[in-house]
């Protein structure tokens with residue numbers, strides 16, 4: 001085999017590999033409902049924007065920042081979200097931080113943080129927000145270590 005043939009062969013292999021990994025773009029993957037991949041498919045930058053809005057979602061619900069400070073130990077209505085990503089890992093045994101935060105948004109009473117009262121957090125984000133918006137919020141809050 002000549003050097004040239006070998007080179008062509010190698011190049012074709014590289015191109016094949018590239019096509020196999022990247023090419024696609026036409027896949028119709030559904031985002032998992034709060035699985036391990038949430039942080040990966042959420043857009044943390046958009047999540048940060050959503051988190052700091054005064055109102056959020058289809059029904060202009062109160063925004064997260066109206067109840068949750070980002071300063072450590074500052075309580076507005078709910079707990080400060082400083083360090084949330086770290087706390088979220090151990091809140092519920094066997095539940096990942098991403099799953100826990102996702103659940104906290106769509107089903108706030110599933111785990112009620114002491115010493116706060118059940119039902120204080122807005123209850124309808126699960127229907128007011130799109131799955132993408134929720135995933136973006138999860139991706140953002142996972143950066144609050």
Ligand code: HEC
Nearest residue numbers: 062063064067077078101104108111112113116120121122
């Ligand atoms: C009306 C006030 C209020 C709003 C608005 C609110 N929360 Fe909460 N949130 C609370 C309270 C109170 C708690 C603690 C009691 C509980 O667990 O339900 C809480 C708990 C949480 C927790 C669990 C924190 C921990 O330390 O385990 C997360 C995560 C959370 N909220 C995220 C959000 C996000 C994201 C938004 C915006 C989409 C939001 N919250 C909007 C009041 C609020």
